[in-house]
Amino acid sequence: MKSLPMQQSGAARFLRGLSSSRSPLSPVLTRSRAVPATLPSSCCCPSHNARAVRLYSAPQRPPSPPLGLCPFPRHKECWSCHTALSAADVFCRSCSKIQPVALGTSYFELLSAHTSLSCQPGDCDGASAEDSIFYPKFALDLQQLRRNFLTLQQSVHPDGFTKKSPEERKYSEVQSSLINKAYQTLREPLSRAKYMLGLYNVKVEEGEAPVNQELLMEVMEVREAIEEAEREEDLEEVRQETKAKMNETIASLDEAFGAGDLTLAKALTIELQYRVTMEKALKEWDQP
Incomplete structure (x- = not known):
C-alpha cells in the first residue's frame, strides 16, 4: 500500500502525532482529572x-x-x-x-x-x-x-x-x-x-487524554487507514464506523448531563474531541 505524503491534511498530521511523546494529547504528559458530580461552590446558592x-x-x-x-x-x-x-x-x-x-x-x-x-x-x-x-x-x-x-x-x-x-x-x-x-x-x-x-466551572483542556485508553487504539487504527488508503472507497467503512461511534458518544453525553453526572460528561467530552478530530482527518483525505 502506498503511504500518504507528509503534506497531508492538518487533521491527519495531528492523528499521526498522537503517539509522539511531544503530542499535546499524549497520555504520558497529560492525564484527565476527575471532577465532582455536583454544582461547584461558585454557584450563588451553595445548597x-x-x-x-x-x-x-x-x-x-x-x-x-x-x-x-x-x-x-x-x-x-x-x-x-x-x-x-x-x-x-x-x-x-x-x-x-x-x-x-x-x-x-x-x-x-x-x-x-x-x-x-x-x-x-x-x-x-x-x-x-x-x-x-x-x-x-x-x-x-x-x-x-x-x-x-x-x-x-x-x-x-x-x-x-x-x-x-x-x-x-x-x-x-x-x-x-x-x-x-x-x-x-x-x-x-x-x-x-x-x-x-x-x-458548572468544569473546564476541558485541549490536551487532556481520554479516560478510555481503548480510544487511543482507535486513533491509531484510523491513522493507519488514512496512510494506507489509495482510493476514496478505501475509507468509506472507516468513515461510517467513526460517525456511528461519534453519534453514540453524543447520545451518552445527553444521558450524562441529564443524570447530572459531570465527571462522566467531562470524560465523554474529551472522547468527543478525539472523535471529531478523527472524522475531520477522514474528510480531508486526498488521493496520493
Missing part, C-alpha cells in the same frame, strides 16, 4: 444542587436535568422606562427598546434552548418569586435553534438601528455579536458540551 434534585424528582415538576443554575440577578430593569424584565429579555416588553446584555445570561437562555422553573420558597438563597432556576439542555432541536437564531438576529441587526439613539446602536451591536456567538457555540455538540460544562 441549590440538592434542592434542584428534589425539584427534579417531584412528580408535579416537568422533566429536566437535575443540575439547575441560578446566577443572580435573574431579572433586570429597562434602561429607558424602568420596567422589570427577565435577564434574557432582548427588548423591553413595555417600550420595545433594545436592552443591554445582563450579566450571567447564558447562550441557552438567549436562544431559548433551556428550561426555566419558577423559584419556590426555599429553593435558592435570596431568591424572589420573580426568579427562576435555569436548566440548560444538551439535546437540542437544531432546526428550532436556527429559527430562534435567525429571528433574533434579524431583530437586533445594527442595520436596523442606524437612526436610533447612541445607546440603542451600542446595544444592538453587542446583542448581535453575542447572539451569533451563542448560535455558533450551541449548534455543534462538542462546543456545546464544553460550554455547558463551563457553566
Whole structure:
C-alpha cells in the first residue's frame, strides 16, 4: 500500500502525532482529572444542587436535568422606562427598546434552548418569586435553534438601528455579536458540551487524554487507514464506523448531563474531541 505524503491534511498530521511523546494529547504528559458530580461552590446558592434534585424528582415538576443554575440577578430593569424584565429579555416588553446584555445570561437562555422553573420558597438563597432556576439542555432541536437564531438576529441587526439613539446602536451591536456567538457555540455538540460544562466551572483542556485508553487504539487504527488508503472507497467503512461511534458518544453525553453526572460528561467530552478530530482527518483525505 502506498503511504500518504507528509503534506497531508492538518487533521491527519495531528492523528499521526498522537503517539509522539511531544503530542499535546499524549497520555504520558497529560492525564484527565476527575471532577465532582455536583454544582461547584461558585454557584450563588451553595445548597441549590440538592434542592434542584428534589425539584427534579417531584412528580408535579416537568422533566429536566437535575443540575439547575441560578446566577443572580435573574431579572433586570429597562434602561429607558424602568420596567422589570427577565435577564434574557432582548427588548423591553413595555417600550420595545433594545436592552443591554445582563450579566450571567447564558447562550441557552438567549436562544431559548433551556428550561426555566419558577423559584419556590426555599429553593435558592435570596431568591424572589420573580426568579427562576435555569436548566440548560444538551439535546437540542437544531432546526428550532436556527429559527430562534435567525429571528433574533434579524431583530437586533445594527442595520436596523442606524437612526436610533447612541445607546440603542451600542446595544444592538453587542446583542448581535453575542447572539451569533451563542448560535455558533450551541449548534455543534462538542462546543456545546464544553460550554455547558463551563457553566458548572468544569473546564476541558485541549490536551487532556481520554479516560478510555481503548480510544487511543482507535486513533491509531484510523491513522493507519488514512496512510494506507489509495482510493476514496478505501475509507468509506472507516468513515461510517467513526460517525456511528461519534453519534453514540453524543447520545451518552445527553444521558450524562441529564443524570447530572459531570465527571462522566467531562470524560465523554474529551472522547468527543478525539472523535471529531478523527472524522475531520477522514474528510480531508486526498488521493496520493
